[in-house]
Amino acid sequence: MRTVYHEKLAQLADQLSRLCSLTGAAIEHATGALLHADPAAAEQTITDYRHIEALCTHAEECAIALLALQQPVAGELRSIVSWMQIVADVDRMGALAAHVAEIVLQRHPNHVLPTEVEHHFAEMGRVAHELAQSAQEVLATRDPDKAARIRDQDDEMDGLHRQLYTALMDRDWTHGVPAAVDLALLARFYERFADHAVEIGRRVVFQVTGTRLPEQAVGTH
Amino acid sequence: MRTVYHEKLAQLADQLSRLCSLTGAAIEHATGALLHADPAAAEQTITDYRHIEALCTHAEECAIALLALQQPVAGELRSIVSWMQIVADVDRMGALAAHVAEIVLQRHPNHVLPTEVEHHFAEMGRVAHELAQSAQEVLATRDPDKAARIRDQDDEMDGLHRQLYTALMDRDWTHGVPAAVDLALLARFYERFADHAVEIGRRVVFQVTGTRLPEQAVGTH
Numbered sequence: 001m002r003t004v005y006h007e008k009l010a011q012l013a014d015q016l017s018r019l020c021s022l023t024g025a026a027i028e029h030a031t032g033a034l035l036h037a038d039p040a041a042a043e044q045t046i047t048d049y050r051h052i053e054a055l056c057t058h059a060e061e062c063a064i065a066l067l068a069l070q071q072p073v074a075g076e077l078r079s080i081v082s083w084m085q086i087v088a089d090v091d092r093m094g095a096l097a098a099h100v101a102e103i104v105l106q107r108h109p110n111h112v113l114p115t116e117v118e119h120h121f122a123e124m125g126r127v128a129h130e131l132a133q134s135a136q137e138v139l140a141t142r143d144p145d146k147a148a149r150i151r152d153q154d155d156e157m158d159g160l161h162r163q164l165y166t167a168l169m170d171r172d173w174t175h176g177v178p179a180a181v182d183l184a185l186l187a188r189f190y191e192r193f194a195d196h197a198v199e200i201g202r203r204v205v206f207q208v209t210g211t212r213l214p215e216q217a218v219g220t221h
Numbered sequence: 222m223r224t225v226y227h228e229k230l231a232q233l234a235d236q237l238s239r240l241c242s243l244t245g246a247a248i249e250h251a252t253g254a255l256l257h258a259d260p261a262a263a264e265q266t267i268t269d270y271r272h273i274e275a276l277c278t279h280a281e282e283c284a285i286a287l288l289a290l291q292q293p294v295a296g297e298l299r300s301i302v303s304w305m306q307i308v309a310d311v312d313r314m315g316a317l318a319a320h321v322a323e324i325v326l327q328r329h330p331n332h333v334l335p336t337e338v339e340h341h342f343a344e345m346g347r348v349a350h351e352l353a354q355s356a357q358e359v360l361a362t363r364d365p366d367k368a369a370r371i372r373d374q375d376d377e378m379d380g381l382h383r384q385l386y387t388a389l390m391d392r393d394w395t396h397g398v399p400a401a402v403d404l405a406l407l408a409r410f411y412e413r414f415a416d417h418a419v420e421i422g423r424r425v426v427f428q429v430t431g432t433r434l435p436e437q438a439v440g441t442h
Contacts, residue, residue, distance in 0.1 A: 060302075067288060067298050077288050081281075081305060088309065169399045178390045180398040181405040188406065 005069050012066065012083055015059045017139040019090045020200070022052050024132030026097035027193060031125025033104045034186070035118055037111040045101035052094035059087045075210070082203045086139070089196040089203075093132065096193045103182055112182050114175045120164055124190040127157045131197035138201055144208045150201035151213070157194040161187050226290050233283045233304055238360040240280065240311045241421070243273050245353030247318035248414060252346025254325045255407070256339055258332040266322035273315035280308045296431070303424045307360070310417040310424075314353065317414045324403055333403050335396045341385055345411040348378045352418035359422055365429045371422035372434070378415040382408050 026048035033041035063084045070076055103112055113121055131153055138147040164187045167173065168180045202213045247269035254262035284305045291297060324333055334342055352374055359368040385408045388394065389401045423434045 064298050064302060067302075068294075073289075077285050081285060081288075084302060084305070085309070088306070165402070168402055173398050177394050177398055177401045180402055181386070181389055184402040184405055185409065188409070 005066065008062065008066050008069065012059060012062050013139055013142075015055065015062065016083070016086055016090060017136050019052060019055055019059065019087075020093075020132050020136035020139060020197075022048060022055070023090055023093040023097065023193075024129050024136065026052065026094055027100070027125060027128045027132060027190075030097040030100035030104075031121065031128070033101050034112060034121055034125075037104065037108060039105060039108050042101035042104040042108075046098050049094040049098035053091060056087050056091040056094075059090075060084060063087065079207045082207055086200050086203050089199050093193050093196045096189045096196075099189045100186060103186060107182070112179075112186070114179060117164065117167065117183060120160060120167075121186065121190075124157065124160050124164075124187065127153065127160065128190050128193045128197075131157070131194050135197045135200040138204050142204060142208050144205045147201040147204040147208075148213060151198050154194045154198045157191055161191045226287065229283065229287050229290065233280060233287065234360055234363070236276065236280050236283065237304070237307055237311060238357050240273060240276055240308075241314075241353050241357035241360060241418075243269060243276070244311055244314040244318065244414075245350050245357065247273065247315055248321070248346060248349045248353060248411075251318040251321035251325075252342065252349070254322050255333060255342055255346070258325065258329060260326060260329050263322035263325040263329075267319050270315040270319035274312060277308050277312040277315075280311075281305060284308065300428045303428055307421050307424050310420050314414050314417045317410045317417075320410045321407055324407060328403070333400075333407070335400060338385065338388065338404060341381060341388075342407065342411075345378065345381050345385075345408065348374065348381065349411050349414045349418075352378070352415050356418045356421040359425050363425060363429050365426045368422040368425040368429070369434060372419050375415045375419045378412055382412045 026045050029041050029045040029048060032038060033045060063080055066080050066083075067077070070080060131150060134146065134150050134153060137143075138150065164183065168184060173180065202215075206212050247266050250262050250266040250269060253259060254266060284301055287301050287304075288298070291301060352371065355367065355371050355374060358364075359371065385404065389405060394401065423436075427433050
């Protein structure tokens with residue numbers, strides 16, 4: 001019973017690690033779609049998300065099967081519950097990548113990004129992809145130090161997010177309201193994607209050490 | 222064992238029903254704060270959320286205790302898992318109400334809303350509050366028909382959301398970029414609040430009937 005349990009737990013960790021890598025690919029495709037106003041890359045992102053969604057449903061079933069196998073020991077139950085929460089984070093990361101792609105498709109054949117913020121979104125895409133990779137590594141290695149450091153990587157995203165808002169709020173913004181509205185929402189999608197990667201790090205720290213890192217502060221909407 | 226289990230399940234349903242009512246109060250306070258540029262109401266909303274957050278942590282503990290009590294019967298496990306997902310929805314609804322309040326505080330003493338969209342946000346606030354009430358009723362009564370109808374109520378929110386975007390994207394918009402960016406984000410917070418109420422309805426339908434209603438379509442970011 002114990003052996004089957006540990007085998008299935010390792011399989012679940014492996015599934016989720018691979019899912020993080022798929023969300024990394026999805027946000028990379030979404031960013032490519034955005035930078036090049038490329039509808040094929042946008043469609044690819046939405047296909048990526050459908051795939052992620054199906055794998056998340058499967059991973060959730062695996063976590064439920066683990067609960068059914070598991071003796072009711074409080075600590076281990078909490079750990080399995082946190083696996084299910086990681087599934088929800090990964091699913092949401094995929095959905096956010098798809099939201100970026102949908103804006104690209106809605107505006108096609110127009111470019112969503114004014115040239116001057118292209119670099120900015122390329123950076124947000126790079127950081128989002130790195131965060132997904134870090135979450136993947138943390139799920140594979142279960143290294144709590146690396147997990148706790150995901151939050152530092154997220155500071156870079158928060159900085160990019162703030163800079164973009166400053167640019168949008170500036171009197172010198174010349175690209176009008178519709179572009180600003182799109183960019184504000186896009187920036188929010190990238191920021192939320194990053195937040196979920198941070199949450200995955202927090203949950204792995206909890207699984208490994210039993211300690212909960214403080215939550216992200218209210219105020220970072 | 223069974224009796225303790227059913228008692229604890231009823232307590233959990235009751236806790237979550239009351240939590241929905243608190244999220245309804247939180248979004249009402251947030252909307253009041255927004256309409257009257259009232260920092261006290263905004264602070265109240267953030268206090269509401271802290272309270273909701275603590276109660277959600279407690280509800281999650283209760284769900285874990287139920288898992289520990291529960292015989293590993295697949296159908297019931299799925300039901301308890303969906304209770305935990307409802308806790309996450311309620312927590313997120315509280316966080317979204319707090320996000321509305323934070324924008325009010327950031328802009329204080331200025332009004333966030335131009336006069337001409339006040340009515341629009343009053344309506345979004347009303348619908349969000351009604352959705353929280355419906356979720357509360359559904360958790361209390363476990364009526365699957367009422368649960369399925371939450372989605373219809375959400376159509377009203379989607380309509381308000383679309384109308385606001387149309388107004389923001391219009392050439393006649395005279396309130397500039399910063400106001401438009403705030404309004405776009407606020408509208409997104411209300412829309413996501415409503416989405417979580419719909420999710421609660423879907424989860425109750427699943428708990429009661431074992432059937433999953435189709436998910437909300439990708440494309441309604």
